[in-house]
Amino acid sequence: MNREAILKKFEPNLSNILYIMHDLQDNNPERYLAKEDIEACGDYLNVPYSYVHSVASFYTMFSLKPRGRNIIRLCESPPCHLMGADSLIDYLKGSLKVDIGGTTKDGMFTLELTSCLGVCGVAPAMMLNEEMFGNLTPEKVDSILDKRRKEI
Ligand code: FES
Structure with a gap:
């Protein structure tokens, strides 16, 4: 599923940020949030890149570097x-x-x-x-x- 299709599954509401980030990460074959995922999430929810990045850094279930399958x-x-x-x-x-x-x-x-x-x-x-x-x-x-x- 492409990034756009994942975003469209959710209302562009900040309360959906964790669900969106989960889906974006699960969609990545290297199971991490790439820079492009963070940008797309921030643009969609109208929050800065740094906000999404800080959420990704806070929760251990998200990774900012490529991982195994x-x-x-x-x-x-x-x-x-x-x-x-x-x-x-x-x-x-x-x-x-x-x-x-x-x-x-x-x-x-x-x-x-x-x-x-x-x-x-x-x-x-x-x-x-x-x-x-x-x-x-x-x-x-x-x-x-x-x-x-x-x-x-
Ligand atoms: S301490 Fe609760 S599952 Fe490990």
Whole structure:
């Protein structure tokens, strides 16, 4: 879908800014808000570029740099931390050969950290794009990521 078509889905009302930014980001194959996306959003809502950019910078769900086709967001809040999130972070960094915020060489995954995902009862937890996974172990993470590799 082109940028124009995404914008037209919404009323040009500032209360729609997060929805518009989400759709623009999801529409980008590199899953980030490009300069052109920010400009288009600002023009459509009649707010300055700097306003849209500051919103994008504030929320961790937006990225201002290109990312992989799949975003892994591992929770690092205390309940997940207590249930072993730290060792999962180390495991993922090693198995994907990336640092936090990094993207695998094949462009398949970007590894990010997030605060509580609201599913502390199944800690440690992560999101893979829009999908939630809990009770994670290294084996379970491997199986989730392998499945995703085969889907694409
Ligand atoms: S602390 Fe990780 S989901 Fe709540």
